[in-house]
Amino acid sequence: MHHLSLYFHFVKLRIRSQMEYRLSFVFDLFSQASVSVIDFCMIALLFNRFKQLEGWSLWEVGFLYGMIGICFAVAEMIGRGFDVFQESVVRGEFDTMLVRPLGTFYQVFAHEFVLRRVGRLAQAVAILLISNSQLVIYWSFAKVGYLLISLVSGTCFFIALFVIGATSCFWTVQSIEVINIFTHGGVFMGSYPFSIYRWWFRRFFTFIVPLACVNYFPSLFVLGKVESLGVSPVGVQLAPFAGFLFLGITMLFWRFGVSRYQSTGH
Amino acid sequence: MIEVDNLSKTFKVYHHRKGFFGSFVNLFSRKHRTVQAVDTVSFTVERGEIVGYLGPNGAGKSTTIKMLTGILVPSSGSVTVNGYVPHRQRKESAKHIGVVFGQRSHLWFDLPVQESFELLQRIYRIPQAQYRQNVEIFDELLNLGDFFQTPVRQLSLGQRMRADIAAALLHNPDVLFLDEPTIGLDVVAKARIREFIQRINAERQVTVVLTTHDLDDVEKLCKRVILIDNARLRFDGELTTLRRLLSTERLLSVDYAEIYPDVSIPNAHIVYQEGARVQYRFSPEEISAADLIGAILKKFKILDISIQEPDIEDLIKTVYEDNLMLERKLAEPISPDTQAN
Amino acid sequence: MKSLYLAFQVYLAFTMKSFQKRMQYRVANLAGLTTNFFFLLVQIFVYTAFYAVYTGPLPLNLHEIITYFVLCQAFFMLMPFWGTRSEVTSAIKSGDVVLQLTKPVDFQAYWFADECGRAYYYLFMRGLPTFLISILFLDVAIPQQPAVLMAFAVSMTLSIFMSAVITITISSSAFWTLDTTGIVGMSYSIITLFSGMLVPIALWPEWLAHIARWLPFEGLIDVPFSIYLGKITGIDVWVAIGKQVAWNLFFLGFGRFLLTRGFSRLIIQGG
Numbered sequence: 113m114h115h116l117s118l119y120f121h122f123v124k125l126r127i128r129s130q131m132e133y134r135l136s137f138v139f140d141l142f143s144q145a146s147v148s149v150i151d152f153c154m155i156a157l158l159f160n161r162f163k164q165l166e167g168w169s170l171w172e173v174g175f176l177y178g179m180i181g182i183c184f185a186v187a188e189m190i191g192r193g194f195d196v197f198q199e200s201v202v203r204g205e206f207d208t209m210l211v212r213p214l215g216t217f218y219q220v221f222a223h224e225f226v227l228r229r230v231g232r233l234a235q236a237v238a239i240l241l242i243s244n245s246q247l248v249i250y251w252s253f254a255k256v257g258y259l260l261i262s263l264v265s266g267t268c269f270f271i272a273l274f275v276i277g278a279t280s281c282f283w284t285v286q287s288i289e290v291i292n293i294f295t296h297g298g299v300f301m302g303s304y305p306f307s308i309y310r311w312w313f314r315r316f317f318t319f320i321v322p323l324a325c326v327n328y329f330p331s332l333f334v335l336g337k338v339e340s341l342g343v344s345p346v347g348v349q350l351a352p353f354a355g356f357l358f359l360g361i362t363m364l365f366w367r368f369g370v371s372r373y374q375s376t377g378h
Numbered sequence: 379m380i381e382v383d384n385l386s387k388t389f390k391v392y393h394h395r396k397g398f399f400g401s402f403v404n405l406f407s408r409k410h411r412t413v414q415a416v417d418t419v420s421f422t423v424e425r426g427e428i429v430g431y432l433g434p435n436g437a438g439k440s441t442t443i444k445m446l447t448g449i450l451v452p453s454s455g456s457v458t459v460n461g462y463v464p465h466r467q468r469k470e471s472a473k474h475i476g477v478v479f480g481q482r483s484h485l486w487f488d489l490p491v492q493e494s495f496e497l498l499q500r501i502y503r504i505p506q507a508q509y510r511q512n513v514e515i516f517d518e519l520l521n522l523g524d525f526f527q528t529p530v531r532q533l534s535l536g537q538r539m540r541a542d543i544a545a546a547l548l549h550n551p552d553v554l555f556l557d558e559p560t561i562g563l564d565v566v567a568k569a570r571i572r573e574f575i576q577r578i579n580a581e582r583q584v585t586v587v588l589t590t591h592d593l594d595d596v597e598k599l600c601k602r603v604i605l606i607d608n609a610r611l612r613f614d615g616e617l618t619t620l621r622r623l624l625s626t627e628r629l630l631s632v633d634y635a636e637i638y639p640d641v642s643i644p645n646a647h648i649v650y651q652e653g654a655r656v657q658y659r660f661s662p663e664e665i666s667a668a669d670l671i672g673a674i675l676k677k678f679k680i681l682d683i684s685i686q687e688p689d690i691e692d693l694i695k696t697v698y699e700d701n702l703m704l705e706r707k708l709a710e711p712i713s714p715d716t717q718a719n
Numbered sequence: 720m721k722s723l724y725l726a727f728q729v730y731l732a733f734t735m736k737s738f739q740k741r742m743q744y745r746v747a748n749l750a751g752l753t754t755n756f757f758f759l760l761v762q763i764f765v766y767t768a769f770y771a772v773y774t775g776p777l778p779l780n781l782h783e784i785i786t787y788f789v790l791c792q793a794f795f796m797l798m799p800f801w802g803t804r805s806e807v808t809s810a811i812k813s814g815d816v817v818l819q820l821t822k823p824v825d826f827q828a829y830w831f832a833d834e835c836g837r838a839y840y841y842l843f844m845r846g847l848p849t850f851l852i853s854i855l856f857l858d859v860a861i862p863q864q865p866a867v868l869m870a871f872a873v874s875m876t877l878s879i880f881m882s883a884v885i886t887i888t889i890s891s892s893a894f895w896t897l898d899t900t901g902i903v904g905m906s907y908s909i910i911t912l913f914s915g916m917l918v919p920i921a922l923w924p925e926w927l928a929h930i931a932r933w934l935p936f937e938g939l940i941d942v943p944f945s946i947y948l949g950k951i952t953g954i955d956v957w958v959a960i961g962k963q964v965a966w967n968l969f970f971l972g973f974g975r976f977l978l979t980r981g982f983s984r985l986i987i988q989g990g
Contacts, residue, residue, distance in 0.1 A: 114503065117500075118500050121497070121500060125489060125493065125497070129489070133898075135898065136897075136900070138901075139900050139901030139902075139904075140898075140900050140901070140904075142901050142904065142905070143901045143904020143905065144904065146904055147904050147908055150907075150908045150911055153912055154917035154918055157917070157924075157927075158769060158918060160923075161769075161777075161922045161923075162769040162772075162773050165765075165769055166772070203482070204479070204481075204482045207479070208484045210449040210468065211447050211472055211477040212472055212501055213470070214469065214501060215469070289751070289754075290750045290753055290754070293757045296754075297757045297758060297761070300761055301761045304764075304765055308765060308767075308768035309764050371451060373449075373450070373451075374389060374390075374450070375444055375449055375450055
């Protein structure tokens with residue numbers, strides 16, 4: 113309880129300092145939204161030409177796009193502390209965290225909150241809602257709950273990727289930029305139905321980096337495509353938990369990394 | 379209060395291959411060598427002591443402090459602070475210690491000092507009454523009020539240090555670690571911070587461990603000093619003992635009003651002579667500073683005169699180079715008259 | 720003539736310096752190269768799936784599409800928006816840029832030289848490896864006629880130059896507003912879309928393609944790649960290259976206008 117209220121206090125302070133430069137904030141918001149809307153333009157252009165993709169319509173893919181967009185925007189908004197962790201180490205901020213009576217994971221998590229990602233979030237939510245209005249989806253409480261769990265799980269998935277990138281800083285000074293493949297690349301590939309990818313690609317992004325579990329499988333359930341594609345319904349319902357599991361594993365990795373921390377300068 | 383037993387820390391330093399191919403290979407395998415930063419150091423500090431932890435740059439001071447505060451995990455040996463093992467019971471240990479690094483602030487850069495303090499109140503769960511009382515006392519001693527509403531990034535170095543030290547004491551820690559608390563400060567700011575540390579130590583029985591390059595800090599604050607060099611403990615004892623052992627020689631610089639052909643003074647050795655400026659080296663055991671100055675004034679006209687204390691780096695160098703001699707001297711009993719000096 | 724040659728040598732030195740500065744970040748470049756291939760792979764999967772079921776006539780076949788996106792990834796880092804965060808921009812923001820006026824060099828030419836250094840670095844360290852590796856593993860079309868290759872080389876060089884002059888134009892906004900993220904973000908969106916980097920303009924609906932043809936940005940990606948693929952031939956090649964030259968001159972002049980205004984503004988305000 114203490115941790116939660118403290119977290120919100122941190123967030124409040126962060127938001128306030130970001131709002132200090134109001135004009136700059138508005139520009140940022142605008143720029144964020146316009147950059148991400150371009151990705152959807154690409155999808156719309158393709159569907160305008162080709163009409164459908166392995167039985168998926170534009171708005172079904174729009175739903176998929178909206179889901180992954182929301183997860184990534186929220187992850188970037190709240191998980192930024194891990195994304196910029198390398199700088200925290202260089203500036204000695206991590207040393208400060210270590211002398212405070214709070215967990216390191218918690219502190220790095222609470223360290224940053226990027227409000228301007230709201231621009232991207234709003235854009236993704238808008239696409240999701242428009243897609244929903246264009247499709248005939250039979251909503252039930254269970255389905256809404258399932259969708260929300262999936263979105264939280266997808267957010268955990270991206271945060272987990274940031275954590276992996278941050279943890280690598282304990283061994284190498286140059287943070288591994290390869291992690292961008294999975295974050296930005298994940299958003300890109302997650303915007304299309306997984307069935308279009310080769311089997312080895314699908315395996316990798318289901319069992320090792322469980323992107324499909326937090327995005328594609330949940331969308332099958334929500335869009336009512338489970339039966340027609342012959343995927344195991346139980347598997348689809350359990351899939352979102354892979355995101356939580358993934359984050360859990362990376363948290364263990366983080367703990368291991370912290371024990372190897374060498375600090376800067378002697 | 380603090381117990382350190384055979385504490386060691388080694389670092390791996392990676393060797394980076396050069397060239398395009400080399401940087402590619404670096405990704406997969408890296409050669410490294412081991413650097414011993416702290417080597418089997420042992421000491422204990424009792425409650426209410428102020429200990430100066432001294433040594434040249436790269437001697438292992440900061441590494442030791444980082445192990446005492448739970449930032450680094452020791453390679454071997456043991457540490458307890460307030461009965462906690464800092465790296466294993468990090469969060470518990472953190473509640474009972476205060477840490478200040480002179481080189482960087484622990485406060486939030488873009489928050490006003492007051493909000494930083496309030497955040498710390500939440501983090502350490504400091505009761506409101508205690509928080510208010512502490513802020514009041516610290517304000518009185520350090521004049522925090524002048525800049526209490528200013529964002530930390532806009533503070534001067536002296537203000538920032540005052541805020542940082544006060545922040546480190548808000549939760550009434552039993553031990554305070556200060557790493558270079560007066561670095562870069564002017565004389566007035568230094569004096570103020572020393573006075574504050576002294577009062578906190580006297581009134582609250584806070585144990586203080588202090589690293590510094592400033593001999594004045596040590597003289598004003600520490601009864602006891604621990605010297606470390608090249609990762610090893612070189613001396614642990616009273617400052618007066620160290621002084622007697624080390625400051626056998628001092629320097630006296632004189633600017634004469636005119637150039638004299640012969641400026642020699644008995645019992646003082648001329649280090650160098652450049653025009654009207656002359657530097658003498660003398661040993662207080664052979665001639666006191668007052669006698670030396672008297673002798674000079676009797677013979678010559680002067681413009682300016684100053685005595686230089688050997689600075690801490692030099693002292694420590696002496697200890698390091700002269701290690702055997704120091705041990706021999708330590709074995710000798712201290713006679714009352716030299717102690718008074 | 721001799722003085723022109725000497726001036727050229729000075730700016731060539733700036734280009735070389737800018738190139739060498741980037742040589743330090745080779746590990747990051749390796750990561751970038753991997754990222755390029757990942758995106759390329761996904762793009763190929765997407766288009767393969769679209770092409771598999773579509774039966775109507777298409778202006779580009781799958782083989783040509785793959786080639787198009789190989790080129791896209793190869794030249795990705797040469798696009799304008801990557802230069803907008805360069806040292807020159809931060810020098811404008813801090814006002815240090817006035818120091819440049821004390822040097823006996825033309826500022827726009829200096830900046831242009833610096834941008835060219837960046838472009839050539841990414842051409843050799845990112846573009847060439849991407850292209851060569853792609854030839855080994857993917858079905859990449861290679862033009863058979865030397866004339867096509869020549870025309871492509873000319874068009875691509877003009878694309879690189881235009882990228883530099885556009886960067887200078889966008890970044891000049893820093894003279895007026897300290898916060899350029901809004902403008903950079905907007906231009907990023909417009910350029911990625913209308914250059915044809917996301918989807919080749921040939922596949923667009925007619926009305927939108929028409930707009931793209933009237934904008935300069937097709938000269939960055941779509942024009943040189945279409946020449947490469949033999950989609951623009953004969954006299955049209957000359958027209959396309961002529962348009963690129965015209966747009967280059969436009970941005971050169973516009974950028975110069977902005978810089979002059981920006982500097983006078985900076986000097987009046989006292990930097």
